[in-house]
Amino acid sequence: MTRLSSSRVVFHSICIILVLLKQETICNVVFQPAFILASGPRISAFLVGNVSGISLNISAVVPTDATGSLPAPTCNAVSQTQWNLSYEFIGKNVLLVRLSLNRSLQLCGNETVASDCCLEPLCLQEILRVSACADEMPKASLIIQTKVYAQIVPSKPPSENKTVIPNQVFQPLGDCPCDISPVECDILCCCDQDCTQEVLGLFETQCLPGPFGGSFNPVPDYQCSAQSSENNPDWFPFLCVTSPSDNNPFLGLFYNGGTVTPKPSPSFKAQQVTDPVPPINYRQGDPIFTIADQYFIIPQNSGLGQCVENAPVAFLVNFESQCTRRLHSCPSPSDNLRVNVKDGRGGVVTVNVVDEVARDLCVFLSNVSELTSVPQQCDDVVLALRYTLYWRENGLTEITVTRTTASITLPVFLTSRYSALFVNGNETSQSFSGNPGYEVKKPVLGGILDSDTGIIQRAQINLWQPGGEGICSTADLRPVLFGINSTSGCLIPVSLMNLTQCSQLRETVRAVLAGLVTATLVSRTGKPDFSNLVDWVNISTSVLNSSQPAGGSSGECSAVPTHLHIHVRSVIMGQVQGVPQKVIQAVEISFRETAWRLECDMVMSNPCVDPEMMQTFPVTSSVTFTENPLNAQVPRSRFSINFTEFDCDRNDVCLPELAFPLTRYYTGEPYSQALAKGLLLVFFFIAASVLGTPWRQIRQAWNSASL
Secondary structure, X not given: XXXXXXXXXXXXXXXXXXXXXXXXXXXXXXXXXXXXEEOOOEEEEEEEOOOOOOEEEEEEXXXXXXXXXXXXXXXXXXXXXXXXXEEEEOOOOEEEEEEEEOOOOEEOOOOOOOOOOEOOOEEEEEEEEEEEEEOOEEEEEEEEEEEEEOEOOOOOOOOOOOOOOOOOOOOOOOOOOOOOOOOOOOOOOOOOOOOOHHHHHHHOOOOOOOHHHOOOOOOOOOEHHHOOOOOOOOOOOOOOEOOOOOOOXXXXXXXXXXXXXXXXXXXXXXXXXXXXXXXXXXXXXXXXXEOOOOEOEOOEEOOOOOEEOOOEOEOOOOEEEEEEEEEOOOOOOOOOOOOEEEOOOOOEEEEEEEEEEOXXXXXXXXXXXXXXXXXXXXXXXXXXXXXXXXXXXXXXXXXXXXXXXXXXXXOEEEEEEEEEEXXXXXXXXXXXXXXXXXXXXXXXXXXXXXXXXXXXXXXXXXXXXXXXXXXXHHOEEEEOEOOOOEEEEEEEEXXXXXXXXXXXXXXXXXXXXXXXXXXXXXXXXXXXXXXXXXXXXXXXXXXXOOOOOOOOEOOXXXXXXXXXXXXXXXXXEEEEOOEEEXXXXXXXXXXXXXXXXXXXXXXXXXXXXXXOOOEEEEXXXXXXXXXXXXXXXXXXXHHHHHOXXXXXXXXXXXXXXXXXXXXXXXXXXXXXXXXXXXXXHHHHHHHHHHHXXXXXXXXXXXXXXXX
């Protein structure tokens, strides 16, 4: 391996740029760089300036013994050196000068001594001067100080075998971490077994220190074996550490050297798909199986948003999905949905199918912009499948699917909707929103009291779900989530005829907004009792001003309730295992009124002229959660709750005030000073008791009794 790699020095300077871009002649030529430290057999430099008519010569120079300075440059011919000089033009005013060693750098053997080999590891050390002459006069000179080592050739032929590293658990980097080249000597790695003594002599004073250089044996000062009897510290040997000397520093001084069985390498073969194995009892996340030991499937969306037709249904995992496709022909009739499903407890559950006809097709269909075929009528096309799966413990009790169909005209874009909802028991036993307090991002539970049974039935507290065309009549709804402030809205089409009947318009818009909140009660906690009114709070509604005029004029109607605001007040009532429990104190619904006015345009489609032409107006809904602050009083301790006879607020005797100056209740001076003074008084009391008359009398009585 080469001791030091060959160096080639290439420098760029501002002088070169000026020569190439601006001027052809420079007053003097100059070497760039003018001084080089070379450690390899090849050297290069630039000669910049008016290089026309320039000649080069090379000579070896020796500093004078008296001053150590070099002799003056000369253009006289000199004897041939060990270096070959060559040059080439780069542009008009730049000359590239190259020097190469004309001898071998191989280290001479012991048997024979060749004329061109190196007798010592430091093969060549001399000072060279390259002179640029014109008209027998030196114009510039380049000084080169060379220090070239011999090349070390391995005695054995190179091998492609990999380095075998010892047990990675006990020594993660091996005995010699810096040994990275097999069958070759690594520079500065003194623990490399491939290095001969001659090679080690080149860098024996610059070896890599520490564990990377193979020094695993330094003993820390806190090892019991590291201290001698002469320089033991005060804490030795009571606090010294006893640890095996072969422990690796990277694994810790207390590593016991246990082994770890390596895992098999990964296989890139295709994985063999095995048949699904139905579980005995369903657990959350397990796939549901049919009696034919196949997955119970419902179309679902994948992680990339694509529709997967044969996606299995997981136990207790609710989902909603949409599949959009373009229909050019009538789809095939739907498969038999009355499937026999394993209930997870050794029985079978049959899916019950309930059919309904869709009234509004806007959420399912969208027209194709360019019709490429003749319109075609298709009957009983499945638009949606809504599954409700009832469960108890680790099994299913009933499955119901509502199939929504309609007659459509092709071609069209069809958006099919699929959903699965797991219900525990009956309809009132749906999932809760906390226990006992509400959890953030869980639905706020609403209800309506059934006067006949006295049972509270669940009701919705919703906001609009953005999407589609934005019309309120076709907009989706989403539940109000606890702790999440949000705002949403939709559009209501209004004509000039509607604005002439403001009273009816106000009632219609108010009914649309009120339809978002069908509940009259709201649960205080996230897990209420549906038969106990104590767990519920009435929803209060602000009354609108009814003194507005019933009719409008010039396409304008004032005081239209266009915004529904739900204000939920909550408070923290205690903690359960350190988690604050949030309950609802009150819910208030208010309306905000604005004026609607038609925007008249001077074109043919003018809503102010055509009484039946529609213009859309926005209505919005929002919810705000307000949390009351926690009780600022200091909580009472368990002692003051259980032992009320020592309560400082109820009784004259108070144990915490017995050492009042030493407690936190004393604020007459800093606590540190009060504590110091108190301890000083205790010390004086003990000293007086020991040295005073009572203690002397007790000691005399004790001595008399012993006699």
